[in-house]
Amino acid sequence: MKNFLCLFLVIVFSVSCREDYVPKPKAYLRLDYPKANYVKSNINVPFTFETNLLATKLKMNNVNATTKSYGINIEYPSLKGTIFLTYKAVENNKENLVNFLRDAQNFTQKHNIKADAILENAFENTNKKTYGMFYQVEGNAASQAQFYVTDSINHFLTGSLYFYAKPNYDSILPAANYLQKDIKHIMETVEWK
Template identity: 65%
Template structure:
């Protein structure tokens, strides 16, 4: 009887001789609308444009004495928020150096979990806008961070956060979409 069971198992295994075909890897095919930009009308000492997909923009004056503001640009459909902090540069360069050092330090704090942090400098001498955009690759809380300044009066720092667990592969499509909006924000800034 055991011999019969063994032969039956062998025959069944051989009889199902269809060639194995590996399935292709699946990727998320997320389709986002083409970006359309509008000017943001809020009471801060600079102007910029944002994507209409970011339909909620909130501002809050953090400190009237030092003229600093917090601005949140929310992307409800993507469950992401770009947090901006504006600070007026005082009459000394040390103030600006401290702001830049703090922004860079914040980015470097992600090196523990980041796989790579490419930094892209930005410069528009006509509009007097200078800064950097840092893309933090890996399972980190904030995949994009940037700052811009006119080197004299204004300093703006920003970072992107998602309302989701930091899984780089999952948030990458949304982060890439918002990255284009951040670059446009940097390009559209005009100081007052």
């Protein structure tokens, strides 16, 4: 009986010492970004706003003096993303403003094909006379954020966030969250000239 017990214990210990291998799950890098430091923009357009110092390039393009429209790119090379701003003068024409609003909303809704959800947040600052909407786009859409602000009389500003990479929501989420805060700060600091 002693031999049987010893043999049983040897078998149990030899079987129990085997190591099962389990594949490791996919992981993403943890990305920490510096605290945002904002400065007032210094470009010749009919409005001012504050930008993050992490944005190393702020350039104008698509200037059209006839229609009083401007395109501004706020580039973040370290995050491989850009916030594209487009300004258009309303010119005291309510029909013109309605068309701008419809275009901005339709542009955001085009991302419904790839987006898991589009969250809307209304924006209003009566002291600065800015009113608008911020859209947070979730999922593998081309743009993770869209917005517009207006004074409802003379000025209309719209913007969108794009990354220089194939949309993979999980991997760009930290950068998207960081830049969405910058977009909200732009909306909060817009002042019309």
